[in-house]
Amino acid sequence: MTPLAQALLNPRRIALIGASADEGRLTARPQRYLRRxxxxxxxxxxxPRAAEVLGERAYASIDDIPGDIDFAYILLGTDNVEAQVxxxxxxxxxxxxxxxxxxxxxxxxxxxxxxRVLAAAKxxxxxxxxxxxxxxVNANARTALTTNAALEAETLPAGRVALISQSGSMMGALLSRGAARGLGFSHLIGTGNEADLTAGEIASLALDDPDVDVVCLFLEAIRAPDQMAAAAAKSHRLGKPIVALKLGRSPFGAELANSHTGALAGSDAAADAFFxxxxxxxxxxxxxLLELPLLVAGRRPAARTHRGVGVMTTTGGGGALAVDALGVLGIEAKKPDAVASxxxxxxxxxxxxxxLDMTLAGTRPDRVMAGLDALRSAGDTDLALVVVGSSAQFRPKDAVGGVVEAAKIPGKPIAAFLAPQAEASLRMLAEAGIAAFRTPEGAADAIRAFCDWRAPVAAPAISAPAVTLAAEPDEADARTLFAALGLASDSQVxxxxxxxxxxxxxxxxxxSPDLAHKTEVGGVALHIADAVALRDAAAAMRARVSAAxxxxxxxGMLVQPMAKGLAEAILGFRxxxxxxxxxxLGAGGVLSELHRDIALRLAPVSLDEAHAMIGEVRAMKPLTGWRNLPKGDLDALAQAIVAVSALAAVPAVAEAEINPLIVGRPGEGVTVADAWVVRA
Incomplete structure (x- = not known):
């Protein structure tokens, strides 16, 4: 263990700067919790005002403490922090x-x-x-170095999951929720503003701990993405998965996350692509977040997932709830295949x-084991889900005993959804290392994450395109940029x-470098038939735009031939x-922002990844020949995605967009109908 990891994860000499002798004060909690x-x-x-604090010898200043100190917890107010650091x-x-x-x-x-505080530390x-x-908090070493009131609890359950949270209050919430169902943590670390140590760097340190099997992240923002990506790569090498819950899925959540942590939040779709x-x-x-670690501990992502689950139930209604919740997230409860049947x-x-309804068949352990063995043998599923009814509340050993025994047999993962409030059954399953959920939605969310899980994808190597960008680019400049990427268009100024x-x-x-949305100011005219009509349209357009x-x-103005194709896409970079x-990549045209039919990836992307993006956009499906519709030039579209993603190597470009990009028939390629670029 490195000196930093030792100091963070298992400190043996701790200075509490500003520790209070009043047990009722917040600043007395770390000392009380540590000893408790x-x-x-x-x-x-x-x-400086006490010779003794809560039975421990006190010191007037940090300089008065003899010997080495591993960890200093500064409990003083904001105005005193800089000097103490x-x-x-x-x-x-x-x-x-x-x-x-x-x-x-x-x-x-x-x-x-x-x-200034960070500079003082450095x-x-x-x-x-x-x-x-x-x-x-290090539960295994009994280190409760925190002010979180959840540590008022009499016990500190230990486990093999490290929680790293940007929200300090959520550390306690997850600790108490886990304890209620028999789940413990190895570590709980509050990162706060992450002026220096980030969640990614701390995750990397935790992954090296032999007492850690899984790292969980509660995030309000992704800071230092390179450090987070390095931790993720290490997690894959070590076979220790990382599970994340990130706020900011709605604009309001992103706003609150920003105000809480002082971090600049990006789009949720970009965060999804990053994970x-x-x-x-x-x-x-x-x-x-609590239960998924048990589902993935000791496992690696499959090379290919089926997005399918075999479901066994002892309650018809509860089973239907689970199947429905899974289906909403695109996970199918599969009928048994030939082998399973x-x-x-x-x-x-x-x-x-x-x-597989066991309500009438009975829940004897041997019957449950036989049913789960069959469901796990199916070739088109990723795991088995057991839905347990009222017996989980009143007869936990009978209800989940067979599930516990079945999970001891190597094979696909087993998860459980308990329809009633059944704390004893939850604890039995947790002790057996089986993920067990209180709601069908929670089970579906975890199973969807499991089915989405894949190994890290290395970004393809690219060279920086040779481009020159005007100081304040207009659409003509944007077209020149895209032409340098291999997406030339027939147009004149x-x-x-x-x-x-x-x-x-x-x-x-x-x-105009000032007008990103030209249609809103009358800056677009279509189907102009000849030179006379073009001259008149240009004069009228100047007048409209000047007024608006x-x-x-x-x-100036840009003239281009009217383009025809099978579909319109939006292709953007930021x-x-x-x-x-x-x-x-998304459905193009003026309604692209309304439909939000998009696929997004970290840039740059490979050709295979570009084709995968096309497959995710619903508006692109007709171009595959769906229901005998004409096929589109999807190879050209994929090559265009790869080309635009190469802007990752052009620091001068902050944003760039083609909307619409018109997709023709096979061999006809794609046409840039409208373009825009923003300098960094």
């Missing part, structure tokens, strides 16, 4: 944690203070946890429906007089503030 839960290391309270750094302490808030999340002044080579951190590319399992529900028939169990040699009919568009957007700078470069 059996910490055997040295506690070193720092309090500087004192700890000068003392040579490897790690300090700051409880106080009022830093980056509090606005520019707080951000400046946070920067001046002595000290690492910083927080600010706004509720500390560290997917790096082999991190993403859940959306607290219950799934043969095993079920041999065991005299039903085998013709999506549900005009002022007032039509260029010679045009192929009519044509489209006319205003050129008087401050916009007009650099540098997401959280995860970096991403490429997007």
């Amino acid at each position: 839960h059996g910490y055997t290391g040295d506690l070193l309270p720092v309090n 500087a004192a700890c750094a000068a003392r040579g302490i490897p790690l300090a944690c700051v409880l106080a808030d009022g830093f980056a999340e509090a606005g520019p002044e707080g951000a400046a203070l946070q920067a 001046s002595g080579g000290m690492r910083l946890l927080g600010p706004n951190s509720m500390g560290v 997917r590319a790096n082999g991190i399992l993403r859940v959306t529900m607290l219950e799934a 043969a095993k079920l028939e041999a065991a005299k169990l039903p085998h013709h429906a999506r549900l 005009m002022q007032d007089e039509p260029p010679a040699g045009l192929r009519y009919p044509v489209a006319l568009k205003i050129l 957007a008087p401050d916009a700078r007009i650099t 540098r997401d503030p959280e995860v970096g470069p991403v490429v997007l």
Whole structure:
């Protein structure tokens, strides 16, 4: 274990700066909790007004403490933090944690203070946890170094799952929820604002701990994506999965996450792409975050998933709830295939429906084991789900005993959904390492994450395209950029007089670096038949745009032949503030933002990944020849996606978009109908 990992995960000499002698105060909690839960290391309270704090010798300052110190927890108010961090750094302490808030999340002044605090830490080579951190818990070492009130509990259940949370309060919430169902944690670490140590770096340290099988992340933002990606790669090498629940799926959630942590939130679709590319399992529900680790511990992502589940039930209604919840998330409860059917028939169990209903067949352990053995043998499923009815509440051994025994046999994972409130059964299943859910939605969320899980995908190697971008680009400049990527388009710039040699009919568009949406200001005219009509349309367009957007700078007009094709796509690139470069494909045209029919990946992408993106966009399905419709040039579309994703290697480009990109028949390629670029 590295010195940093030792100091963070298992400190043996802890200084509590600002520890209170009043047991009722927040700043007395870490000392009380540490001793309550059996910490055997040295506690070193720092309090200039007391010679003793809660039975421990106290020191007037950090400089008065003899010997080495592993970890300093600064419990003082915001105004005192900077000086104390500087004192700890000068003392040579490897790690300090700051409880106080009022830093980056509090606005520019707080951000400046946070920067000074970090500089003070770095001046002595000290690492910083927080600010706004509720500390560290190591359940195996009985280290309850936190102010979280959940540690008022009499017991501290230990487990093999490390929780790293940007929200300190959620550390306690998950600790208490887990304890209620027999689930414990190895570590719980509150990262707060992550001025220095990030969730990704801490996850990497936790993965090296032999007492950790799975790392769970509760995230409000993705900071330092390179560190998170490195941790994910390590998790795959070690066979220790990472499970994440990230806030910000709605615009309102993203706004609150930003205000809480002071982090700039990106789009949720980009976060999804990041987790997917790096082999991190993403859940959306607290219950799934608690239970999914048992489903994936000791496992690796399959090379191919079927998005199918075999379902056994002792309650018809509960089974139907589970099947419905799975179906909403695109996971099918499969009828037994030939292999599974043969095993079920041999065991005299039903085998013709999506549900293996054991209500009448009985729940004797041998019957349950035979049924699960059959369901796990199916070639088109990823796991087996057991739905248990009222017996789980009143006869836990009878209800889940067979499930526990079946899980001892190597094979596909087994999960359970308990329809009643059944704490004893939940505990039995947890002790057996079986993921058990209180709701069908929680089970479905976890199973969907399991089926989405795949190994990290390495980004393809690319060279930076040779492009030159104007200081304030308009659409003509954007087209020049895309032409350098291999997506040339037939267009010309005009002022007032039509260029010679045009192929009519044509489209006319205003050129301005200030107008991203030209249709909204009357800056687009279509199906112009000849030069006379083009001259008149240009004059009318100038007048319309000048009236609608008087401050916009007009650099000319763009003329291009009217393009025909089978479908319109939007193809875009942007540098997401959280995860970096991403490429997007979606249904194109003026309604693209309304439909939100998109696929998004980290950029750059390979050709195979580009084809996978096409397969995810519903509007592209007709181009596959669906219901005998004409096929589109999907190879050209995939090549266009790859080309645009190469903008990841062009730092000057912040955003770029083709909307619409018109897709022709096989061999006809794609046509850039409208383009836009934004400089970084």
